[in-house]
Amino acid sequence: GENVEQHPSTLSVQEGDSAVIKCTYSDSASNYFPWYKQELGKGPQLIIDIRSNVGEKKDQRIAVTLNKTAKHFSLHITETQPEDSAVYFCAASKGGSYIPTFGRGTSLIVHP
Amino acid sequence: DAGVIQSPRHEVTEMGQEVTLRCKPISGHDYLFWYRQTMMRGLELLIYFNNNVPIDDSGMPEDRFSAKMPNASFSTLKIQPSEPRDSAVYFCASSPQRLAGIPNEQYFGPGTRLTVT
Numbered sequence: 001g002e003n004v005e006q007h008p009s010t011l012s013v014q015e016g017d018s019a020v021i022k023c024t025y026s027d028s029a030s031n032y033f034p035w036y037k038q039e040l041g042k043g044p045q046l047i048i049d050i051r052s053n054v055g056e057k058k059d060q061r062i063a064v065t066l067n068k069t070a071k072h073f074s075l076h077i078t079e080t081q082p083e084d085s086a087v088y089f090c091a092a093s094k095g096g097s098y099i100p101t102f103g104r105g106t107s108l109i110v111h112p
Numbered sequence: 113d114a115g116v117i118q119s120p121r122h123e124v125t126e127m128g129q130e131v132t133l134r135c136k137p138i139s140g141h142d143y144l145f146w147y148r149q150t151m152m153r154g155l156e157l158l159i160y161f162n163n164n165v166p167i168d169d170s171g172m173p174e175d176r177f178s179a180k181m182p183n184a185s186f187s188t189l190k191i192q193p194s195e196p197r198d199s200a201v202y203f204c205a206s207s208p209q210r211l212a213g214i215p216n217e218q219y220f221g222p223g224t225r226l227t228v229t
Binding site for chain 1: 116143154155157160162167168203205207214215216217218219220221222223
């Protein structure tokens with residue numbers, strides 16, 4: 001089955017810095033890669049996703065890149081703000097299966 | 113839309129008691145998922161439904177766990193009897209189907225924090 005590795009497990013940055021979270025996956029058939037943000041006491045919420053027919057996608061301060069050859073994808077957050085502090089999860093899934101495999105999560109702490 | 117609704121938000125019960133968690137998915141979504149989240153194991157998929165039919169329950173840990181979806185707007189996850197190791201946050205999520213065979217984003221509810229003493 002699919003295996004998703006996520007690094008780092010904890011990331012601490014100063015407000016205004018950039019943050020990068022990386023994930024690798026094992027199943028070359030995976031073609032959908034969402035990122036979720038989970039704030040304390042809440043459920044994960046989708047923040048951005050990418051499909052395997054594109055290499056990069058941006059939405060304001062966040063971007064995701066995908067390298068299908070290397071089987072890794074990354075989340076980039078620029079100009080971080082304290083409200084970006086949360087746990088971020090990457091996931092991978094493929095056509096024909098609606099079950100995403102989640103990474104273990106990255107706790108992002110943005111210091112004001 | 114109100115999003116995915118779960119109840120109760122918190123549940124504290126004694127070992128051996130029956131626990132029922134409830135979920136109302138987003139209207140029009142074809143898929144419903146039940147997850148369990150713990151520090152040790154992260155997010156675990158327990159079971160998922162497509163058009164009210166259970167498709168994969170391989171994540172259900174034991175026969176003590178059961179899930180139903182009697183209609184498109186309601187699902188339950190039941191634990192009977194409950195044990196302390198069942199303590200976790202349980203999430204329900206729903207997902208739309210736009211094209212056959214194409215996975216899509218999931219919308220999570222706020223979760224139910226279960227504590228079994």
